[in-house]
Amino acid sequence: xxxxxxxxxxxxxxxxxxxxxxxxxxxxxxxxxxxxxxxxxxxxxxxxxxxxxxxxxxxxxxxxxxxxxxxxxxxxxxxxxxxxxxxxxxxxxxxxxxxxxxxxxxxxxxxxxxxxxxxxxxxxxxxxxxxxxxxxxxxxxxxxxxxxxxxxxxxxxxxxxxxxxxxxxxxxxxxxxxxxxxxxxxxxxxxxxxxxxxxxxxxxx
Amino acid sequence: xxxxxxxxxxxxxxxxxxxxxxxxxxxxxxxxxxxxxxxxxxxxxxxxxxxxxxxxxxxxxxxxxxxxxxxxxxxxxxxxxxxxxxxxxxxxxxxxxxxxxxxxxxxxxxxxxxxxxxxxxxxxxxxxxxxxxxxxxxxxxxxxxxxxxxxxxxxxxxxxxxxxxxxxxxxxxxxxxxxxxxxxxxxxxxxxxxxxxxxxxxxxx
Numbered sequence: 257x258x259x260x261x262x263x264x265x266x267x268x269x270x271x272x273x274x275x276x277x278x279x280x281x282x283x284x285x286x287x288x289x290x291x292x293x294x295x296x297x298x299x300x301x302x303x304x305x306x307x308x309x310x311x312x313x314x315x316x317x318x319x320x321x322x323x324x325x326x327x328x329x330x331x332x333x334x335x336x337x338x339x340x341x342x343x344x345x346x347x348x349x350x351x352x353x354x355x356x357x358x359x360x361x362x363x364x365x366x367x368x369x370x371x372x373x374x375x376x377x378x379x380x381x382x383x384x385x386x387x388x389x390x391x392x393x394x395x396x397x398x399x400x401x402x403x404x405x406x407x408x409x410x411x412x413x414x415x416x417x418x419x420x421x422x423x424x425x426x427x428x429x430x431x432x433x434x435x436x437x438x439x440x441x442x443x444x445x446x447x448x449x450x451x452x453x454x455x456x457x458x459x460x461x
Numbered sequence: 462x463x464x465x466x467x468x469x470x471x472x473x474x475x476x477x478x479x480x481x482x483x484x485x486x487x488x489x490x491x492x493x494x495x496x497x498x499x500x501x502x503x504x505x506x507x508x509x510x511x512x513x514x515x516x517x518x519x520x521x522x523x524x525x526x527x528x529x530x531x532x533x534x535x536x537x538x539x540x541x542x543x544x545x546x547x548x549x550x551x552x553x554x555x556x557x558x559x560x561x562x563x564x565x566x567x568x569x570x571x572x573x574x575x576x577x578x579x580x581x582x583x584x585x586x587x588x589x590x591x592x593x594x595x596x597x598x599x600x601x602x603x604x605x606x607x608x609x610x611x612x613x614x615x616x617x618x619x620x621x622x623x624x625x626x627x628x629x630x631x632x633x634x635x636x637x638x639x640x641x642x643x644x645x646x647x648x649x650x651x652x653x654x655x656x657x658x659x660x661x662x663x664x665x666x
């Protein structure tokens with residue numbers, strides 16, 4: 257498939273298409289349409305057709321999309337047709353819940369290391385994974401060639417830990433700290449923003 | 462302030478401006494500029510000036526923005542110059558972490574009720590808050606006139622619980638379930654999407 261520039265907003269929607277295709281497949285459907293996807297996702301059919309057209313021709317006029325085929329294609333495009341090893345920095349209440357969260361594993365993201373700076377936590381385990389000293393993080397990241405970090409440290413530590421992640425070679429950060437991280441353009445950040453999400457909804461109440 | 466239509470994307474950025482102003486204030490700054498805000502937020506100064514211009518004139522040419530004044534204005538615009546009572550449905554691992562999360566309280570969202578459907582959980586407490594049977598939810602929501610729900614139930618239950626929330630009068634849902642919720646236009650949904658976030662980043666690796 258030729259690589260052409262695809263807007264970030266389009267890339268961000270592909271996982272939602274994939275998830276919806278998964279739901280449809282579990283409902284024993286084999287074929288879907290841009291209309292059906294649009295209804296499930298609160299988008300327009302034209303938007304969905306346009307988004308998918310960046311990557312090729314996946315549907316046939318009049319017969320719609322083969323669900324299994326489109327799922328497979330989207331997995332390839334998003335590079336999730338493989339297992340990615342991820343690690344977590346910051347094992348507080350939230351980090352602990354994330355370490356137990358099955359959604360990562362079920363979707364091809366295998367949590368393989370946990371880091372914290374609290375002596376009381378270092379050396380203890382969650383499930384089969386030991387919590388290591390965050391000072392070991394750069395070495396582990398380089399040795400295991402890890403590219404994806406989950407950041408769940410307090411706000412005031414987040415930027416300095418992010419800087420260390422970037423120096424260690426991390427290319428993608430799932431950020432749970434309530435700060436906007438400054439990273440070089442080659443590093444992607446996806447921020448989880450519950451408070452900002454709530455504050456953006458109260459405007460409408 | 463006259464009400465005019467403001468794009469949702471602009472509203473979504475205001476909480477990030479507010480958060481950044483908070484950081485600057487804690488650094489003992491009194492005045493900031495669109496340039497400084499832009500650097501912290503990875504936006505352009507022009508974008509920030511344009512966003513704020515929907516709501517009035519907050520800065521003076523050459524002197525920038527008074528941080529305390531702009532914070533106060535943004536809180537009023539977002540209607541977070543008050544405390545909002547929120548409740549949580551689904552007290553699994555994630556729900557438990559959310560019930561302990563101080564970020565909601567610190568930002569004016571007071572968690573006042575927890576609901577679950579598991580007999581083993583109903584009647585137990587997290588902190589000072591008892592877990593109630595989810596069947597009681599509609600009554601409690603109506604009695605206390607609650608408008609904001611945090612939804613942390615499993616994916617396969619999320620839409621039916623969301624339907625109940627809407628029927629009970631909820632107007633805003635912070636959705637942690639990995640599904641796209643179908644709700645009427647008057648109801649706002651903000652979805653927390655860690656897996657979709659990861660999947661959208663691997664594209665670039």
